[in-house]
Amino acid sequence: NSRNDVLSQLVAAIGSGGVEVVDLTQTLSEATPVLVLPPEFGQCAPFSREVISRYDERGVAWYWSNFTVCEHTGTHFDAPVHWVSGKDLPANSVDTIAPADFVASAVVIDCSAEAETDPDFLLDRSHIEAWEAAHGPVPARSWVLFRTDWSKRDVDAYTNRREDGAHTPGPNAEAVRYLIEERDIIGFGVETIGTDAGQAHLLTPPYPAHTLLHGAGRYGLQCLENLDRLPATGTVLVAAPLKIENGSGSPLRVLALVAKT
Numbered sequence: 001n002s003r004n005d006v007l008s009q010l011v012a013a014i015g016s017g018g019v020e021v022v023d024l025t026q027t028l029s030e031a032t033p034v035l036v037l038p039p040e041f042g043q044c045a046p047f048s049r050e051v052i053s054r055y056d057e058r059g060v061a062w063y064w065s066n067f068t069v070c071e072h073t074g075t076h077f078d079a080p081v082h083w084v085s086g087k088d089l090p091a092n093s094v095d096t097i098a099p100a101d102f103v104a105s106a107v108v109i110d111c112s113a114e115a116e117t118d119p120d121f122l123l124d125r126s127h128i129e130a131w132e133a134a135h136g137p138v139p140a141r142s143w144v145l146f147r148t149d150w151s152k153r154d155v156d157a158y159t160n161r162r163e164d165g166a167h168t169p170g171p172n173a174e175a176v177r178y179l180i181e182e183r184d185i186i187g188f189g190v191e192t193i194g195t196d197a198g199q200a201h202l203l204t205p206p207y208p209a210h211t212l213l214h215g216a217g218r219y220g221l222q223c224l225e226n227l228d229r230l231p232a233t234g235t236v237l238v239a240a241p242l243k244i245e246n247g248s249g250s251p252l253r254v255l256a257l258v259a260k261t
């Protein structure tokens with residue numbers, strides 16, 4: 001019998017093109033740029049791999065590799081335990097987060113014009129309120145995806161590192177507090193390396209996105225791309241990290257389901 005339940009309708013719509021599946025994930029390779037912290041701190045490992053065999057004497061009919069990667073390399077998920085502010089919260093690691101949180105609605109706030117003229121642009125509460133005047137309130141338990149078109153840049157302009165660190169956009173504390181306290185978002189997603197701005201160590205509190213989001217049990221997504229292919233509202237985001245025991249995050253595939261009206 002042809003089931004007509006909501007999931008059957010979803011699968012049928014994906015098959016017919018009525019729902020587009022947009023890949024928001026950077027290809028993960030040895031070339032993937034990673035966060036660089038000041039030299040006194042431990043560093044994020046880039047992706048690296050060693051081919052075990054490729055249909056050869058090491059394995060005649062199979063191709064596989066060992067790879068090494070940081071939990072925070074490339075397009076990845078930040079769990080609350082990643083930051084000291086979230087270290088004692090329940091269900092705060094990638095293996096303990098409620099699975100329902102891995103499928104949620106998402107909105108896109110486009111600040112690509114502002115970021116184009118100022119690499120240190122900070123999203124403020126006023127920008128969110130202007131967006132809400134046009135699109136309605138940010139829905140509770142949704143992801144807020146911060147579009148800057150940073151993913152369209154070549155690698156040097158993407159990392160935009162200078163001697164005093166990276167110069168990349170992000171949210172200020174007031175914006176993050178508003179999204180958590182007034183709109184109860186599930187998380188904040190960005191195209192840049194880091195949900196925080198490159199100069200966020202100078203903000204109050206330092207690294208406000210990490211500090212406040214994870215301190216409130218919310219999540220981060222970083223190094224996204226293709227946000228320009230999403231509508232301002234109505235996207236369903238599928239973002240399920242690897243189930244690493246007590247993991248702070250993980251590289252993952254991020255998919256956006258978009259209804260084609």
Ligand SMILES: O=C(O)C(=O)c1ccccc1S
Pocket residue numbers: 035037072078082193194195196207222
């Ligand atoms: O979560 C991350 O990947 C990230 O951006 C980060 C990680 C560790 C320290 C500072 C930052 S800013």
Ligand SMILES: [Mn+2]
Pocket residue numbers: 072076077078194220222249
């Ligand atoms: Mn991270």
